[in-house]
Amino acid sequence: MATTSTVELRVSVDVGARRHHVAIGLSSGDVLEEFAITHHPEGFAHFFARIETYHQHYPGPVAVAMEGYNGYARPLDQLIQARGYRLYNINNLKLARFKEIFPGAAKTDRLDARKGLELFQLREHLPVAKAVLQEVGVVPAANARLKRLTRRRRRLVNERVRVLNTLQADLQAVCPGLLDLTREVGNQWFLHLLVSADTLPQLTRLRKTTLLNIPCVGRAYARIIQDWQPQAQWSPEVEWVGAMIQEDAQRVLDLDAQIAALETTMHQVAQESTIATTVASLPGFGPICTAELAGEIGTVTRFQQESSLALYLGMATLDNSSGTRHSSKPPKQVNVRAKAAMMIAVDRHRKQIPESQRYYEKKRQQGKSHNQAIRAGHVAARSLPVGQLRRATKLARA
Structure with a gap:
């Protein structure tokens, strides 16, 4: 087999949760090797070692196609781009349509890895095959960081909504009148009020000086709380549900602080994007x-x-x-x-x-x-x- 710099070295990776199947071939259509690696540093090292071995014989460009880019493939996809290889994502939706047109007799991880090499060959002739392989460009570091930060923030916001819904339902069951103090159960002063005492029933015995020392509680809110205290009624289950309510209130306060910190960082990173x-x-x-x-x-x-x-x-x-x-x-x-x-x-x-x-x-x-x-x-x-x-x-x- 002749050695030439015009031949492109092509690699196809079928990504799994713990093991990835790899097929290495050439733009001429020849399959050089097939093997599997584990999702560990040792497996990644073996992956790049095999590629470099063939790259010494075929010093042309290297293209890697992966199924499951940015999912189980992480951090292998980032390591591939760091090496300067061209990275392609195998679009699963369009791959399914491709397989409907060109069905195979069987399906295994090894065959799926080979399918990537076939797509490399066919993309120059079939538009449907070209659509399956989508080149992944290098994402600026600021945008990659913003993606992580914003998704983290969204998870925390969703968690906050779930905890607040539970908190409101529990308060409605334990002490309905307590909810009438605020229009929004997620208000900072109300959450600080819930966690200001060792138990919820103790809220009815807090004096004005103590109320004014609670964060976000001023004279107006202290007056509202004092008007509620003589009328407060608790259900029997407050003995065991009260602690849950206070834990949820503290969790929302912690989430608010984490979300605020993330938003500050996001604003700083966005200046670089x-x-x-x-x-x-x-x-x-x-x-x-x-x-x-x-x-x-x-x-x-x-x-x-x-x-x-x-x-x-x-x-x-x-x-x-x-x-x-x-x-x-x-x-x-x-x-x-x-x-x-x-x-x-x-x-x-x-x-x-x-x-x-x-x-x-x-x-x-x-x-x-x-x-x-x-x-x-x-x-x-x-x-x-x-x-x-x-x-x-x-x-x-x-």
């Missing part, structure tokens, strides 16, 4: 939505057209027409986190732009839902920063 600074320049795009969009998009170079990014953000639909019927359908491959941030930001954006607000009201009068009117407003007014993102990224690289 081209995408974040570009999006933040638009009216209505706040720091949280901006950070989420920058983290989820990563790099705009992965999108060849503005319409592709709009589909990824869930701000565009696909045609679904036949004959005289004209309709559309939502795309399946939408980043739900980016879509949620985009819907909130665009909604705030149209409230600050009179033209967008008028168009929104027009669509609502035509019978469109709120979400449909928001997306329609984007399409008509071009309020989405898709084009701006691409241009800003090119300018930053220049």
Whole structure:
């Protein structure tokens, strides 16, 4: 077999939870080796050692295709990019459609690894095979960090909502009148009140001086609490449920502090992101939505057209027409986190732009839902920063 620098060394990885099956081949179609590695440093070292061995004989470019990019593949995907190899993600949805057109007789991890090499060969001839392999661009460090920070924040926010719902239900069962003190059970002064005593019934015996020493409780709130104390009634289960309520209240306070710290860090990191600074320049795009969009998009170079990014953000639909019927359908491959941030930001954006607000009201009068009117407003007014993102990224690289 001739050694040439024009031959591309190709690697296909079928990613598993604990073991990954690997197939190494050439752009000529030859399969050089097949093996499996464990998801441990030793397995990664063996993986790169085998690639480098063949790379010495075939010193051309190296391309790696992985199924399950950014999932169980971590941190192998990052190590691959750090080596300077071209990384491709095997799109599972489009791979399933490819297998429907070209079904195989059997399915094993070893065959799936070989399938990646076949896709490399067929992508130059079949558009359906080319669509399965999507090259993964290098994501700026700031955007990669924002992705971690914003997803962590979202998990904490969701946990806070769950704990507050439980807290409110327990308070309603133990002492209904206590909830009447506040409009929102998550208010800081109310949470501090719940944890200020050793047990909940002791709240009825707190004096004014003690109340005023509770964080976030001023004279107005102290007066409200004192008016409630003579009328307070507790159910018998307060003996064992009261401690749970206080634990939940303390948990919400801790979550609030963690979320605030994350938001501070997100704001600092966003200053280093081209995408974040570009999006933040638009009216209505706040720091949280901006950070989420920058983290989820990563790099705009992965999108060849503005319409592709709009589909990824869930701000565009696909045609679904036949004959005289004209309709559309939502795309399946939408980043739900980016879509949620985009819907909130665009909604705030149209409230600050009179033209967008008028168009929104027009669509609502035509019978469109709120979400449909928001997306329609984007399409008509071009309020989405898709084009701006691409241009800003090119300018930053220049």
